[in-house]
Amino acid sequence: MAIAVLGLGNMGSALARRLLAAGREVIVWNRSPGRADALVQEGARKAASVEEAGAAAEVVLVSLTDDAAVRAVVLPDGQPIRGLGGVLVDCSTVSPATTRDEAAKYGEHFVAAPILGAPQAVLSGKATFVVGGAPSAVSNADRVLSDISQTLLHVGDEAEKASVLKLLNNALLMIGVAALADIVAAGQASGFDDAALKDLLTKLPVVAPGLHNRIDLLMDDEHAGWFPVRLGAKDLRLASEAAETVGVEMPVTDFVRQRYELAAASGLADKDIAGVIELLRRKA
Ligand SMILES: NC(=O)c1ccc[n+]([C@@H]2O[C@H](COP(=O)([O-])OP(=O)(O)OC[C@H]3O[C@@H](n4cnc5c(N)ncnc54)[C@H](OP(=O)(O)O)[C@@H]3O)[C@@H](O)[C@H]2O)c1
Known part of the structure; x- marks a missing residue:
């Protein structure tokens, strides 16, 4: 076959x-x-x-x-x-x-x-x-x-339900990465070295296991991963629009979507979604 x-x-x-x-x-x-x-x-x-x-x-x-x-x-x-x-x-x-x-x-x-x-x-x-x-x-x-x-x-x-579930999953992923970007940037700026910070973050129960593979990508400067910011921004837009069609607002998703859209427009479109941390570093 x-x-x-x-x-x-x-x-x-x-x-x-x-x-x-x-x-x-x-x-x-x-x-x-x-x-x-x-x-x-x-x-x-x-x-x-x-x-x-x-x-x-x-x-x-x-x-x-x-x-x-x-x-x-x-x-x-x-x-x-x-x-x-x-x-x-x-x-x-x-x-x-x-x-x-x-x-x-x-x-x-x-x-x-x-x-x-x-x-x-x-x-x-x-x-x-x-x-x-x-x-x-x-x-x-x-x-x-x-x-x-x-x-x-x-x-x-109903095939479309598969797309709904996938978009909800990705909204959660992108929200998680954007939140972890705040934490990593603040931790690094506070003087923690990367190894100690990573060790802590992988042990904390509030850091989802699905985010562990993004910690190195957040910490380094290249953000050469496998899921680019441009696709992350696309998925957040789709998640938000899909929720809107069923009468639900997703304000947290919308805020995070703005962050990824800004990142995409700031030269980070082809970096991994962990590249959203650069928005914080560039401001510093
Ligand atoms: N990467 C991940 O981690 C990941 C995880 C889960 C799901 N996904 C999803 O999987 C899908 C593919 O992602 P990817 O990472 O493989 O993306 P990608 O590396 O950017 O590849 C995109 C593919 O789409 C083709 N394409 C784009 N526009 C086209 C058009 N108008 N006509 C024909 N072909 C077109 C590209 O062809 P060319 O080579 O000709 O440009 C390429 O083959 C996306 O929907 C993404 O959201 C990705």
Whole structure:
């Protein structure tokens, strides 16, 4: 059973690599063709077009930047990919509205499966997929997703719920990183050395385990991580907009969103989300 991966950024490449490591036949496509080369060296087959990839695979995983990218690739002219042979599994982080449109157009052939976790977590089998869609499509998707991770969180047949949960998770992550940035900046400025501060922060029960891998990234000056500020700002905007459509205000999320948008506009767009700490350092 061939699996296609559309979109070979940090996350799509990790998905393809994990599937290759599991012995799967993998077909890859990316808008900028050079990005497929390393994966071809590792055993993947490069498709010349989205349609070619879609026709040859029983499951098509999608990992693209945002709503606009997903709509351009998965719903060209508002219609499904021509000649799709199997199930489309969108792992991108997008709005519930886009997920709903994908589900409406692909019907029984669509699954939303956004990812909780970094590309490294995908590579090591430790990521979580939040899975929603029609039961028959979900059962086909699960056979492939379970090669990538054993942790599949099913939310039922309303695919958009998977996107809602993913956005809420990321809002919490971004709020946590922004809060930890305050603490690290204040701790460093107060004279704690980094090793002592890190030791303390990893022992404190109020610092969530999911933030531990950001402590080094907050402390150093490069912030060369795996989840860029531009994507973090996107997810906060989507979380806030999704809540607004159901009549809920998220003032804390909105404040943190402003911080990431400011960071993105201040030359930090491609730094890891830990780079938000630079807003504090530059002020000092
Ligand atoms: N990185 C993480 O830690 C992480 C964690 C969980 C979820 N996610 C989500 O996973 C998705 C992918 O993230 P990533 O980290 O892989 O991002 P990325 O490294 O920036 O890669 C983005 C991918 O989208 C493609 N793309 C963008 N606009 C496009 C368009 N209009 N048409 C066709 N392709 C387009 C890019 O193609 P080109 O190469 O041609 O630019 C590239 O393949 C996002 O929704 C992100 O929020 C990321």
